[in-house]
Amino acid sequence: MDRLIDDRRTRIIVCCGSGGVGKTTAAAAIGLRAAEHGREVCVLTVDPARRLAQAMGLTSLDNTPRLVEGVRDEAGGSLHAMMLDMKRTFDEIVEGHADPARAAQILANPFYQSLSSSFAGTQEYMAMEKLGQLRRSDEWDLIVVDTPPSRSALDFLDAPERLGRFLDGRLIRVLTAPVKAGRPFGRVLNAGFSMMTGALTKLLGGQVLRDAQTFVTAFDTMFGGFRERADATYRLLQAPGTSFLVVAAPEPDALREASYFVERLDEERMPLAGLIVNRVHTMGSHRLSSAQSLAAAETLEGMIPNEGVASAPGAGYSITAAALRLHAERMRLGERERRVAGAFTSAYPAVPVVEVPALPVDVHDLEGLRRIGESLADRG
């Protein structure tokens, strides 16, 4: 890990993975460590847990990078953090691309409002857009991005493309056709077309269709721009200087998602820096196996004298037996997690894997993030 963050050529680190695996925490920990290693870092998070946001001094969703206090600056680095406000980011694009009157018209359209505050795709697109903006501003020499909490890790790669495709897709063309005045669309108005608009009207109602048409017409001039921006950001992700880290929990489902992602990154020629297996249960200091431990517990339980009278040799048997069972359970969990993680490693031997032990409490402060940073650096 330190090799990655100390390499000045690394400009963007993208943390991805399915939901609930601790991506945001990992991104923040990496950002902090890099800053304390002397990099000027901006962490872009999408939906941090309240406590984590507080740990970084983020109190509101204000779409601007804020300096994080309490970072050790001996190495000359700094840490900024920001939470993405997707609607605001979207609004800014609109305002930047259209004249005020038209922008106002777009912003007021119900269709736009639904699009810009929806969670399906827009968030991913806006995260990419913001990443592009931060990168172009060149104010930071390292940007760490936490990807949106989507169902699947792949959504992050696909959603911008989907939104781009949607915005200048054929369906939109069909929708806009009737309102583009003066266009001879008699040719288009064949049976198939009227069947489709018929279905659309039935499905959505005339009002929705009209809103969509107004929106699309107002938006028309910006379409090319959208597609271009999506493409540019996508290329940014393929550029040297960008590294992906896949975060997963040691669970079959999370690691299955991780494998899809690893394969996809490979197809897209996007550089994968490694896999972070987060929240691994440590096996404890003693390596007594679960089977041995369980057997010993049973032996002891068989020796516990019946009822009362803690005769001298039997004292401590029951607590020891319980401790052995506890140990056995823990070893079993650890063994299972290792088996699951091991299956990943043998399928992708070239991918470096770092394990982060499960912490008993969630991270509330920079000290907690620092500790995670240390375990990330430990074996990577």
Next chain:
Amino acid sequence: MTARDTDWDGVRLHVVTGKGGTGKTTVAAALALALAHRGRKVLLVETEGRQGIARLFDRAPLPYEERKIAIGPGEADDGRDPGGEVYALAIDPEGALLDYLQMFYNMRSAGVALTRLGLVDFATTIAPGLSDVLLTGKATEAARRRVSPGGGHVYDSVVLDAPPTGRVGRFLNVTAEVSGLAKVGPVRTHADTVANVIKSPQTAVHFVSTLEEMPVQETIDGIAELRAIPGMQVGGVVINMARPAVLSAEELKGGPDLPAMSAALGAAGLHATDELAAALAEEIAEHARHVELQDTERTELEAAGQPVYELPMITEGIDLATLHRLAAELRAQGAA
């Protein structure tokens, strides 16, 4: 002979949500199994296209089709309980859209043409509300479906494996979601029909949480969010993957007597017992901290005022046998 009372008698649609990673799908499947007894027929519906149900029941990926995947447990001591059946259905917005067009307008072919043009992209990208209505619409339709007009219900219960807690309020509050988009029209009407089922005593929304800070916080926020929606019934809180306290509070507090432990380990035939005793003592201390944390989180969940059920951590991974075990737990605790 009457059926045993459960906490959710009268509920036909069980919606199960939870933060990612808490085992929402597993709990939904266990609940479906628990509900499938005494000849009852239960439909387990998956909406997120991950094929989690197929994996849990060790089946090939499920098509957009209701098919039987498991037999519910009969009650052994009863002898007259023949068990029930669990059917499963994986729905996706595309299938649900075609279904909707077919069912209401007999327009499947137009739907197929529109799909080719990117209608589904359209629905999921620009109007997530629309795809949510289609998904919840399919689940409520199954819950309302009757064998014949005026006849009995096809399914006694429907269990919906819903999106994660962070999204479930929007997912279920379908009328509000489409109202910005469609003030009138067929989608609006459809949404209202769906809402009538969801916001009724026939539907309960259960939350799955682990005893960790973030999932607990999200659960509490989620419960508050749903309570703010008129008519919505918050169901139970299912604590998943709880680690049982192996030692009593007293035993944990005192800290173990190392020499006695070492002697006990020796008596059990183990070697290097001093070292092992020290390691075990450290593990006990860690366990004590963990149990304490779990207790704090459990108290917070209980304070939400909903019935709480608790399922143990399954170390060896989930298969059909463990699902049945979890289902039995849910039944014993009155969740089904």
